[in-house]
Amino acid sequence: MGYQWNWSIFGSTVPTGETTYLVWLLSGLQTTILLSLSAWLLALALGSLTGVLRTVPSKPLSTLASAYVELFRNIPLLVQLFIWYFVLPEILPFGLGDAFKQQLSPLTQQFLSAMLCLAFFTSARVAEQVRAGINALPRGQRAAGLALGFTLPQTYRHVLLPMAFRLIVPPLTSECLNIFKNSAVCSTIGLLELAAQGRQLVDYTAQPYESFIAITLLYLVINVVVMGLMRIVEARARVPGYLGSK
Amino acid sequence: MISIQNVSKHYGTFQVLTDCSTEVNKGEVIVVCGPSGSGKSTLIKCVNGLEPFQSGTITVDGVSVGDPKTNLSKLRSRVGMVFQHFELFPHMSITDNLTIAQVKVLGRSKDEATDKGLKLLDRVGLKAHAAKFPGQLSGGQQQRVAIARALAMDPICMLFDEPTSALDPEMINEVLDVMVELAQEGMTMMCVTHEMGFARKVANRIVFMDQGQIVEDDAKDAFFGNPRSERARQFLAKILTH
Numbered sequence: 001m002g003y004q005w006n007w008s009i010f011g012s013t014v015p016t017g018e019t020t021y022l023v024w025l026l027s028g029l030q031t032t033i034l035l036s037l038s039a040w041l042l043a044l045a046l047g048s049l050t051g052v053l054r055t056v057p058s059k060p061l062s063t064l065a066s067a068y069v070e071l072f073r074n075i076p077l078l079v080q081l082f083i084w085y086f087v088l089p090e091i092l093p094f095g096l097g098d099a100f101k102q103q104l105s106p107l108t109q110q111f112l113s114a115m116l117c118l119a120f121f122t123s124a125r126v127a128e129q130v131r132a133g134i135n136a137l138p139r140g141q142r143a144a145g146l147a148l149g150f151t152l153p154q155t156y157r158h159v160l161l162p163m164a165f166r167l168i169v170p171p172l173t174s175e176c177l178n179i180f181k182n183s184a185v186c187s188t189i190g191l192l193e194l195a196a197q198g199r200q201l202v203d204y205t206a207q208p209y210e211s212f213i214a215i216t217l218l219y220l221v222i223n224v225v226v227m228g229l230m231r232i233v234e235a236r237a238r239v240p241g242y243l244g245s246k
Numbered sequence: 247m248i249s250i251q252n253v254s255k256h257y258g259t260f261q262v263l264t265d266c267s268t269e270v271n272k273g274e275v276i277v278v279c280g281p282s283g284s285g286k287s288t289l290i291k292c293v294n295g296l297e298p299f300q301s302g303t304i305t306v307d308g309v310s311v312g313d314p315k316t317n318l319s320k321l322r323s324r325v326g327m328v329f330q331h332f333e334l335f336p337h338m339s340i341t342d343n344l345t346i347a348q349v350k351v352l353g354r355s356k357d358e359a360t361d362k363g364l365k366l367l368d369r370v371g372l373k374a375h376a377a378k379f380p381g382q383l384s385g386g387q388q389q390r391v392a393i394a395r396a397l398a399m400d401p402i403c404m405l406f407d408e409p410t411s412a413l414d415p416e417m418i419n420e421v422l423d424v425m426v427e428l429a430q431e432g433m434t435m436m437c438v439t440h441e442m443g444f445a446r447k448v449a450n451r452i453v454f455m456d457q458g459q460i461v462e463d464d465a466k467d468a469f470f471g472n473p474r475s476e477r478a479r480q481f482l483a484k485i486l487t488h
Binding site: 140141146147150166 | 323324335347378381395396
């Protein structure tokens with residue numbers, strides 16, 4: 001094949017001289033983690049709220065929540081990203097769009113757009129799982145909560161959601177893995193996250209195999225850690241005498 | 247205590263309850279029976295507003311259930327309810343099951359609620375299981391905890407929705423014993439059940455339902471001795487032969 005393997009590129013200095021290629025990769029890793037984690041927390045919050053609203057006994061609220069889910073679930077992630085980054089700042093009212101473009105640094109603009117895009121896209125999927133979790137509970141649980149004098153919000157808070165979330169830890173784990181993987185799409189708006197840094201490395205060093213192997217391994221490490229953490233969550237939340245516990 | 251006046255309910259065009267009227271006075275035990283699909287569970291769920299109804303009125307201790315201005319949560323906290331499938335909260339220990347509504351709804355202190363809860367748990371004979379979780383108890387034990395949970399709220403009356411239908415035969419009696427004791431202490435009770443032995447022992451009146459209507463509403467002896475309707479006679483003949 002004639003390819004010259006050279007693993008020492010990661011230690012060599014970048015053309016501008018102030019650091020090494022490894023530091024570039026690690027800064028990409030940091031951006032990927034920050035971006036995905038903040039988007040995940042927002043997605044969890046928005047998705048839980050929307051998922052709950054899909055199950056409340058109010059037609060307008062559940063219809064609104066369904067519309068939200070269908071909107072964010074049925075548009076490709078890449079298209080959503082372009083809308084958040086290129087279109088939204090142009091059409092935001094009250095000077096908000098101009099403020100976004102003029103007062104925030106380009107880096108912050110990219111990060112915010114990417115974060116919101118990933119968060120809303122993922123929240124629609126989280127919402128579906130929260131809804132499925134709530135609907136998987138026996139119908140009598142809601143009635144039992146209400147019959148004890150709990151208000152509807154209290155019934156969700158103390159009775160339905162604690163069990164629903166336990167049921168959906170495995171699918172939520174997949175969503176959490178997905179958000180880290182989907183974050184690579186954000187390199188298309190110039191955000192220097194892990195995938196973008198990998199491509200930059202290829203451009204500068206002409207060592208594509210080493211570069212892509214490195215970012216592949218880093219993504220793998222992230223996701224192994226996420227899976228490990230979610231396993232711990234699952235084990236801790238296990239209910240004695242219920243579903244696959246001792 | 248509970249007054250049901252001309253209550254009708256339909257899902258779309260399907261009539262579930264038609265013009266049902268009956269009363270439960272303070273200290274009375276009423277048994278509601280009838281074939282499946284006759285609307286008895288729906289009727290009892292209307293009493294604490296778990297099922298809405300389109301016409302008629304239900305009042306509990308003078309409070310109208312169907313009135314949109316009624317604070318239903320407050321009313322429900324005063325009416326105990328026991329379900330066919332127990333509906334304990336699986337993620338909470340037995341103690342937490344007994345105390346959470348006392349604390350969150352009645353505003354009792356944790357200590358007071360625990361005291362009360364454990365006393366009632368002792369009464370249903372399950373004190374040793376306080377730290378366990380519902381999934382670790384048998385059906386009969388879970389149902390007794392569910393009764394204790396309802397009693398912990400100091401209810402003015404108790405609703406039982408087929409409390410023994412989901413139980414193994416061996417466990418039915420331990421639950422019925424608790425209910426009989428409760429009845430003998432003077433608790434106002436409305437029970438949907440097919441346990442005719444229980445009905446004979448403690449019921450004041452029997453309400454017999456068929457196809458969403460109250461066909462018969464009689465004193466216990468009259469109902470078992472000489473049911474007026476043909477439908478009730480058939481029903482009794484079927485369930486009492488074995």
